[in-house]
Amino acid sequence: MEPVVSLKHLLFTRGSFRLSIESLELVPKKVYALTGANGAGKSTLLRIMALLINPQRGVVQFPGITTGDADHLRRQVTYVEQSPYLFQGTVSDNLAFGLKLRGVARQEQIRRISLTLSIVGLEGFEQRKAKELSCGETQRVALARALVFKPDLLLLDEPTANIDVNSRPAFEGLLARLPKYGVTVVFSTHDRFQAQRIGAELLCIRDGMLQAQDTLCLF
Amino acid sequence: MEPVVSLKHLLFTRGSFRLSIESLELVPKKVYALTGANGAGKSTLLRIMALLINPQRGVVQFPGITTGDADHLRRQVTYVEQSPYLFQGTVSDNLAFGLKLRGVARQEQIRRISLTLSIVGLEGFEQRKAKELSCGETQRVALARALVFKPDLLLLDEPTANIDVNSRPAFEGLLARLPKYGVTVVFSTHDRFQAQRIGAELLCIRDGMLQAQDTLCLF
Amino acid sequence: AERLRLATTTSTEASGLLAELLPPFEQANDCKVDVIAVGTGKALKLGESGDVDVVLVHARSLEDQFMAHGYGSDRRDVMYNDFVLLGPPHDPAEALGTNDLVEVMSKIANSKVSFISRGDESGTHVRELQLWQAAGLVPQGSWYLEAGRGMGEVIIMANERQGYTLSDRGTYLAFKDKVDLKMVFAGDQRLFNPYGVIMVNPARHPHVKQDLARKFLDFLTSEEGQGLINGFQMAGEQLFYTQ
Amino acid sequence: MNYLSDSLLAAVVLIFSFNREVQLAVWTSLYTATVAIIVAAVFGVPVGLWLGLKRFRGRRLLITLLNTLMAMPTVVIGLVLFGLFSRQGPLGEFGLLFTPIAMIAGQTVLAIPIVANYVLACVNGADQRVIDTARTLGATQFQASIQLIKEIRFGVMAALIAGFGRVIGEVGVAMMLGGNIRGSTRTMTTAIALETSKGEFVFGLSLGIVLLCVALIVNLFLNMLQQR
Amino acid sequence: MNYLSDSLLAAVVLIFSFNREVQLAVWTSLYTATVAIIVAAVFGVPVGLWLGLKRFRGRRLLITLLNTLMAMPTVVIGLVLFGLFSRQGPLGEFGLLFTPIAMIAGQTVLAIPIVANYVLACVNGADQRVIDTARTLGATQFQASIQLIKEIRFGVMAALIAGFGRVIGEVGVAMMLGGNIRGSTRTMTTAIALETSKGEFVFGLSLGIVLLCVALIVNLFLNMLQQR
Numbered sequence A, B: 001m002e003p004v005v006s007l008k009h010l011l012f013t014r015g016s017f018r019l020s021i022e023s024l025e026l027v028p029k030k031v032y033a034l035t036g037a038n039g040a041g042k043s044t045l046l047r048i049m050a051l052l053i054n055p056q057r058g059v060v061q062f063p064g065i066t067t068g069d070a071d072h073l074r075r076q077v078t079y080v081e082q083s084p085y086l087f088q089g090t091v092s093d094n095l096a097f098g099l100k101l102r103g104v105a106r107q108e109q110i111r112r113i114s115l116t117l118s119i120v121g122l123e124g125f126e127q128r129k130a131k132e133l134s135c136g137e138t139q140r141v142a143l144a145r146a147l148v149f150k151p152d153l154l155l156l157d158e159p160t161a162n163i164d165v166n167s168r169p170a171f172e173g174l175l176a177r178l179p180k181y182g183v184t185v186v187f188s189t190h191d192r193f194q195a196q197r198i199g200a201e202l203l204c205i206r207d208g209m210l211q212a213q214d215t216l217c218l219f
Numbered sequence C: 001a002e003r004l005r006l007a008t009t010t011s012t013e014a015s016g017l018l019a020e021l022l023p024p025f026e027q028a029n030d031c032k033v034d035v036i037a038v039g040t041g042k043a044l045k046l047g048e049s050g051d052v053d054v055v056l057v058h059a060r061s062l063e064d065q066f067m068a069h070g071y072g073s074d075r076r077d078v079m080y081n082d083f084v085l086l087g088p089p090h091d092p093a094e095a096l097g098t099n100d101l102v103e104v105m106s107k108i109a110n111s112k113v114s115f116i117s118r119g120d121e122s123g124t125h126v127r128e129l130q131l132w133q134a135a136g137l138v139p140q141g142s143w144y145l146e147a148g149r150g151m152g153e154v155i156i157m158a159n160e161r162q163g164y165t166l167s168d169r170g171t172y173l174a175f176k177d178k179v180d181l182k183m184v185f186a187g188d189q190r191l192f193n194p195y196g197v198i199m200v201n202p203a204r205h206p207h208v209k210q211d212l213a214r215k216f217l218d219f220l221t222s223e224e225g226q227g228l229i230n231g232f233q234m235a236g237e238q239l240f241y242t243q
Numbered sequence D, E: 001m002n003y004l005s006d007s008l009l010a011a012v013v014l015i016f017s018f019n020r021e022v023q024l025a026v027w028t029s030l031y032t033a034t035v036a037i038i039v040a041a042v043f044g045v046p047v048g049l050w051l052g053l054k055r056f057r058g059r060r061l062l063i064t065l066l067n068t069l070m071a072m073p074t075v076v077i078g079l080v081l082f083g084l085f086s087r088q089g090p091l092g093e094f095g096l097l098f099t100p101i102a103m104i105a106g107q108t109v110l111a112i113p114i115v116a117n118y119v120l121a122c123v124n125g126a127d128q129r130v131i132d133t134a135r136t137l138g139a140t141q142f143q144a145s146i147q148l149i150k151e152i153r154f155g156v157m158a159a160l161i162a163g164f165g166r167v168i169g170e171v172g173v174a175m176m177l178g179g180n181i182r183g184s185t186r187t188m189t190t191a192i193a194l195e196t197s198k199g200e201f202v203f204g205l206s207l208g209i210v211l212l213c214v215a216l217i218v219n220l221f222l223n224m225l226q227q228r
């Protein structure tokens, strides 16, 4: 099977920060957990895979997703930031954004939005103003906004950092289930046991480099 | 000893959200851990104690801190937001902000800034641009910015959510040590074991109310 | 209805003369005259570039130049009025009661009371400079203010400064009740102020509405037109005279 | 001060007398300014977005030029377009000089830098994550820009209001390109200028007050639109 | 089009001929506009901050009024202040009419709403956490506002640049209150208006180009300041 994303000879530097990845291929329908110290480059790597920033050197390809142009690709690859931005308007407006772009019918939008909101534990939040949510609620909406159009590759930056402890198992279960629906997930985390619980493959960044996948990850 | 902060007959509502606290007194030089589900009102309570928002009803007093006016009080009570805002400029500018307001001499400022940065694990970050930090680094700077002028009451909103796992023990140790220097700490967290490790007293918000302090806290 | 474009000096429009003069012409010829009221210099410039069909101005030397360069195809004298010297009521320069224009000018210059000049190379300004020259004077100094503005504005400035100025009679009459100034000298031959109407040369600017323009020239110089001009009154005074 | 109070009174009388000529001038002012600001928005908003979003060499210089254009006296715009529209100019054959179209063109030129500058300031102030967020959700660059406009719509509205105010209150372009022709290109501002030059200060000022009332009504209307 | 190119050429000649009168007009334009914008900043920036930060009844109405003031024709400002400064007006005894001081006063009135509005837009766009963060670090309301100004300093600078451009390019106030007196209150814009009324379009336009060059230099200078 073709990899969802493949990075080759990648070099990204910014000031004294340096991230270099010789080769990385992510297999479809798997969950990857990205760990590393603060400032190790987790967010940077995710942003590169999300096509938000360009590396100075190297190639980023998505052979398993599309042969179309970058705009096609962007419809299948999505990224939820560490502190996500919610658009003005209601929660429902935020979830509808991606659906509208993909031409989903109005009725179907409503159905999917309410379904996805209940998945992230926000039943009945449709008409809440997005700017007036608590931190954890914001993180949930951002996740729902990405889930709602079922991307092929879902990049999540510390998605459970602000989720309350009672809801965490549900979220971890969700991440673990996503590959069944054809979604490949990469998420960053500071919780070393989370990856285990989900059954995710560990990617560990250290000294600007990806550690060999079989070494012990100290994060 | 007089309590650092005392809340009485407090009622705060916003839309359908409602937070009501009959009575709460925080003893000086202790650490309190605030827990509760997403949207329970942790941030709201901290913001009330930080004098950022006013409750519809009830009184918030700081008998243990100052008899001066609100502006005096604000110099002793500080709050680190869940996703903190760093001012433009360097990390050092950010830490200097509170020191300048308090008339600390230039040399002393430099000394304290470098000391505090090393405490939060950011040695040598003085001249880094504040807007170009990773999430965890931002959280550390915000904490340092509050610590540097040694407030009487330190309110922290999920301070370790984005801190990497290897640095967490150091941060928890720091929180535990602060009372020795005369600082009272209230922090919110989703990590139910963190409070135990620090030896903090649990405050648990549920259904818009503070649970009796001796009941089992489910968060 | 056809439209005829007329560029004219502000005095004819502001005095209300055109409001009397145009409607009969418009009715007779089923047309509309678009009046563009600007300074003499600009009016001639608009004629030169062919942006108007007819110009009605008062600056004989400039008009002659205009004709000489072939910008106009037909020029006719229409009417005249005169310039008057205005000054503050207490007349510090004692201009009042003097019969000689040259003497009046020197008195004003010697008194060092403010004199506000148009300073805009308009017909009025050119005439004013001629008067100084006739008196053998070169006006300069802090009393001589070159304002670079329209007639009305200059009268207002003279009023504010309680100084002297040269104005055309029409504008003075329009401002008479608004300002604390009086006429200190008038009636000299050298204060004569003729108006001419010029049709823009269709040979240069083929789009000029020459038939209508010619009719307009004819109308202004016709008995009817001349009668209207003579009959036009402002504040109970006749303002423009025909030859 | 009874000169000022006289003007106020005269303005009230003027408004309720429904004077035909004043009505016509109000109408001319309103519709030329409206058309001009719409056209200016079509050009100015994208320019502001572009300068705010793209990073390229010479960007700061372009912004400085844009700022400089805001210092352009209206009569200079009038002069330049006069050169275009005049019979001898390249567009002379269309005979647009001294028509509302020429006025609108001039007012558009006047408003574009204002709108662009204001939008630029709003984009600079906007949350930097908007574009990235929209793009990661599958928006094209264009769709993401549209979303950004939605997010800063109050700022964009303020830009249009500022431009509209500038245009409806300006006199140089209207004079030079419109010609202040009674019943055709006479706007409120050229009428005020005319009355002022005639020394009719009270009447001029009362026309000014009427103009401000018109602007107030337009702004209240836009404000209502915004709040929905 | 050789009318436009003639003007450009004439402008170049004008700049390098160091004509005394043109220099004087440039200087008058520059210093009146500079003083006016400084005074306008003193009033306009706090008003913009206040409207942007405080929430109170009638705030939206005040903002609408501020927007309306931006539609005020300069000649109307001129008329109103004329009523104040004229011999019969309340400030008549000081004899300020037709002096640079009267011009500066008018230009200040003109610039205040522009500056205030721009600053307001910037405050609205700014991160809502700035004030709260400063206050929790011990700043008073005033100190927090100062910090906010620092955070939006590019926006404030843009506000001042916009106001400066408006003032240096305006003609109504300068004409009405300054009087366009040669050697004293003649600014670049009144000189341009004068040349235009004389029909000296080429000279007027070349003066306009000189004015734009002056504005460009000022903006380049401010831009340099900003980048430090």
Ligand SMILES: Nc1ncnc2c1ncn2[C@@H]1O[C@H](COP(=O)(O)OP(=O)(O)OP(=O)(O)O)[C@@H](O)[C@H]1O
Pocket (backbone or CB within 6 Å): A131, A132, A133, A134, A135, A136, A137, A162, A164, B014, B015, B017, B036, B037, B038, B039, B040, B041, B042, B043, B044, B045, B082
């Ligand atoms: N500006 C606002 N306007 C209206 N409601 C708000 C606003 N901010 C927060 N809320 C609501 O108030 C409730 C409490 O919010 P708060 O931020 O205090 O929760 P929290 O306990 O800190 O949650 P989290 O763990 O997600 O940070 C939530 O339901 C939230 O949606």
Ligand SMILES: Nc1ncnc2c1ncn2[C@@H]1O[C@H](COP(=O)(O)OP(=O)(O)OP(=O)(O)O)[C@@H](O)[C@H]1O
Pocket (backbone or CB within 6 Å): A014, A015, A017, A036, A037, A038, A039, A040, A041, A042, A043, A044, A045, A082, B131, B132, B133, B134, B135, B136, B137, B162, B164
């Ligand atoms: N815009 C920027 N300009 C310059 N340097 C930056 C910028 N953003 C981040 N950096 C630096 O790049 C490095 C990697 O940042 P990144 O955000 O990828 O770290 P991270 O692994 O996500 O850390 P965290 O766990 O704190 O989120 C950090 O040292 C950071 O300071």
Ligand SMILES: [Mg+2]
Pocket (backbone or CB within 6 Å): A042, A043, A044, A082, A157, B134, B135, B136
């Ligand atoms: Mg990160």
Ligand SMILES: [Mg+2]
Pocket (backbone or CB within 6 Å): A134, A135, A136, B042, B043, B044, B082, B157
């Ligand atoms: Mg919270």
